[in-house]
Amino acid sequence: MNTFNYTHILTKAVSELSDSKSYEGLFHQYKEGEPLPSGKSLSRIVELAREILFPGYFGNSTINSRTINYHIGVNVEELFELxxxxxxAGLCFGEENNPHKEEESPCRTSAANIAAQFISRLPELRKILATDVEAAYYGDPAATCFGEIICCYPIIRAVTNYRIAHELYILNVPLIPRIITEMAHSETGIDIHPGARIGHHFTIDHGTGVVIGATCIIGNNVKLYQGVTLGAKSFPLDENGNPIKGIPRHPILEDDVIVYSNATILGRITIGKGATIGGNIWVTESVPAGARIVQRRE
Structure with a gap:
């Protein structure tokens, strides 16, 4: 029988892992009353928002016109508290990771004010999401009805998360918007940064592998296909050789643009109104309005 003593190996590992130098930048130290945002609670927030925005399609399927006010009222109340x-929690996290942190931690009143502002935007969110449903339906001859789009198409789940997250992002809520869009990324394979600005009647056909960067600006009636990347061409560096953050570095797509599958569009360039970008193309220069860019034939 093997009687080898592993205690000294485990003790050594614990000692090394507990060394402050080994976890620098990787350790979140708990403070009383300042927990990290909860993935479980944020999942519930997304579920509730979907139930409110698309009643009957998500959550309670027995809802009807006589009970809708009650159900939405209950959901809004739970959504507000969460x-x-x-x-x-997000504000506290943001303060901890802010090098210019003020002495006083964010209070619950600030969080309640932001939550109320977000909920006040839900009617407008529903209106713009209705245009996204329309765009997906009229852009896909295989679609049979709006209900199929809402129930089945990954773009609706991804764009709903994005539009929820974007509202929180513009309300300056740290961390939480990114968690919400990454939930959609895991669920659908569509990666939309909450900082991107996207107009109405937006759709992505199929969707898997699409990446939309933080400073992208996308106009109205834009359609993307699977595998499209709207990314950054390069990262300007500061005097220490680190990437400069917060500068516009992703593409602008004007109204009525179509980008076909696996196209890669990089840098702060503009794809003009009504332009079409063919599949499997690398684009790093601006494209004029109405242009049609395809692969050259040999």
Whole structure:
């Protein structure tokens, strides 16, 4: 029988892992009343928002016109309470990771104010999401009805998460918007940064592998196909050789642009109104309005 003593190996590993130098930048130190945002609670927030925005399609399927006010009221109340809790956690996290942190931690009142502002935007969110459903339906001859689009198409789940996250992003909530869009990324394979600006009637056919960067600006009636990347061409560096953050570095797609599968569009360039970008193309220069860019034939 093997009687080898592993204690000294485990003790050594614990000692090395507990060394402050080994976890620098990787350690979140708990403070009383300042928890990290909860993935479980944020998942519930997304579920509730989907139930409110698309009643009957998500959540309680027995809802009808006589009971809708009650169901939405209950959901909004739960959504508000969860948002306040999670936004407060996000604000605390943001302060901890802010090198210019003020002495006082964000208070629950600030979180409640942001949560109320977000909920006040839900009617407008529903209106723009209705245009996204229309775009997906009229852009796909295989679609049979709006209900199929809402129930089955990954773009609706991804763009719903994005539009929820974007509202929180513009309300300056740290961390939480990115978690919400990454939930959609895991669920659908569509990666949309919450900082991107996207107009109405937006759709992605199929969707898998699409990447939309943080400073992208996308106009109205834009359609993408699977595998499209709207990314950064390069990263300007500061005097220490580190990437400069917060500068516009992703493409602008004007109204009525179509980008076919696996096209890669990089840098702060403009794809003009009504332009078409063919599949499997690498684009690093601006494209004029109405242009049609395809692969050259040998």
């Amino acid at each position: 948002l306040v809790e999670q936004i407060q």
